[in-house]
Amino acid sequence: MKRSIKSHGKLVGLIGHPISHSWSPMIHETAFKITNQDYHYATFDVHPKNLREALKGLMALGIVGCNVTIPHKEAVMEFIDELSADARLVGAVNTIHIENDSLVGYNTDIDGVVEALKPYREQIADQSVTVFGAGGGARAAVYSLISYYHPAQIFVINRDVSRAELMKKFFSDSQNYNNLKVVELHNLDEGNVIESSRLVINATSVGMSPSPDENVMTADPKDLEGKIFFDLVYNPVETRFLRDARKKNATTVSGIDMLYNQAAKSFEIWTGMSMPLDKVRAKLDPRFIAARVTARRKTVVH
Numbered sequence: 209m210k211r212s213i214k215s216h217g218k219l220v221g222l223i224g225h226p227i228s229h230s231w232s233p234m235i236h237e238t239a240f241k242i243t244n245q246d247y248h249y250a251t252f253d254v255h256p257k258n259l260r261e262a263l264k265g266l267m268a269l270g271i272v273g274c275n276v277t278i279p280h281k282e283a284v285m286e287f288i289d290e291l292s293a294d295a296r297l298v299g300a301v302n303t304i305h306i307e308n309d310s311l312v313g314y315n316t317d318i319d320g321v322v323e324a325l326k327p328y329r330e331q332i333a334d335q336s337v338t339v340f341g342a343g344g345g346a347r348a349a350v351y352s353l354i355s356y357y358h359p360a361q362i363f364v365i366n367r368d369v370s371r372a373e374l375m376k377k378f379f380s381d382s383q384n385y386n387n388l389k390v391v392e393l394h395n396l397d398e399g400n401v402i403e404s405s406r407l408v409i410n411a412t413s414v415g416m417s418p419s420p421d422e423n424v425m426t427a428d429p430k431d432l433e434g435k436i437f438f439d440l441v442y443n444p445v446e447t448r449f450l451r452d453a454r455k456k457n458a459t460t461v462s463g464i465d466m467l468y469n470q471a472a473k474s475f476e477i478w479t480g481m482s483m484p485l486d487k488v489r490a491k492l493d494p495r496f497i498a499a500r501v502t503a504r505r506k507t508v509v510h
């Protein structure tokens with residue numbers, strides 16, 4: 209019997225653990241469709257113990273590149289052949305591209321943070337900023353703040369203080385930045401730190417679906433007028449962190465703005481083309497994506 213062999217185009221994807229929350233597949237698939245490119249975006253749930261083998265597998269399978277999400281953004285650095293200048297300065301990778309048989313690591317979360325905060329540049333300069341979290345996303349946020357927004361000081365609040373201290377040392381060594389102060393999560397100082405900050409960022413995964421009722425911030429200031437609250441978590445689009453802040457008159461910025469902008473940069477690295485961001489956003493209704501992601505989660509077998 210004669211079989212026809214169909215080309216399945218080029219493959220990019222996402223490695224993380226878990227990955228079912230991610231909206232990246234829909235954003236990239238939509239962009240490939242609009243730009244008429246024969247690429248596909250696959251998701252790979254990779255346990256941390258299999259990370260090295262998974263990256264070897266990417267090379268062996270001829271995959272063009274991938275995004276990297278929780279919890280691998282820092283750990284993946286060890287297995288990368290070359291780092292872009294930004295990824296080296298952040299100490300985290302969220303995009304890999306295979307170039308001349310080498311794994312090259314980039315950090316497009318920086319582009320995401322910088323774009324999402326652009327309207328607030330003047331309000332942030334010379335002010336205090338608080339960042340909850342000390343993982344890969346937090347590193348991109350802190351790097352973007354230091355390099356593009358020049359706040360007076362940055363408080364990093366994290367559950368694991370030693371991880372935040374490592375980040376502090378990293379930015380002191382690599383950027384000569386010495387205005388980063390570490391605070392333990394749920395420490396009594398949290399209220400004062402928030403009170404004194406113009407911008408408060410959640411770069412932890414707390415509040416992410418399927419636990420949308422959680423808020424990493426336990427301090428309960430009365431009024432947040434004049435403050436900006438930015439959540440890296442984008443699923444749900446308005447997290448509890450943002451909802452609570454909005455009710456107290458803060459300006460809120462959803463992680464969705466960052467998500468689209470980091471995706472556009474990854475798309476450009478893989479394909480050499482600009483992502484038509486407005487067209488992609490116009491096609492994707494957040495409620496539709498959320499429903500698709502929920503359906504996908506129900507079908508995941510662990």
Ligand code: NAP
Binds near residue numbers: 317341346371
């Ligand atoms: P990560 O490297 O795994 O770091 C996770 C961070 O969350 C750590 O600071 C961790 O604290 C903290 N955390 C986790 N569970 C916690 C809990 N129950 N209580 C308190 N803190 C907790 O992850 P990541 O890559 O930085 O991502 C963090 C979040 O940002 C994820 O939801 C991710 O989807 C989102 N993100 C969004 C975008 C976007 O484009 N919008 C881009 C990047 C990341 P410990 O250090 O104490 O464990």
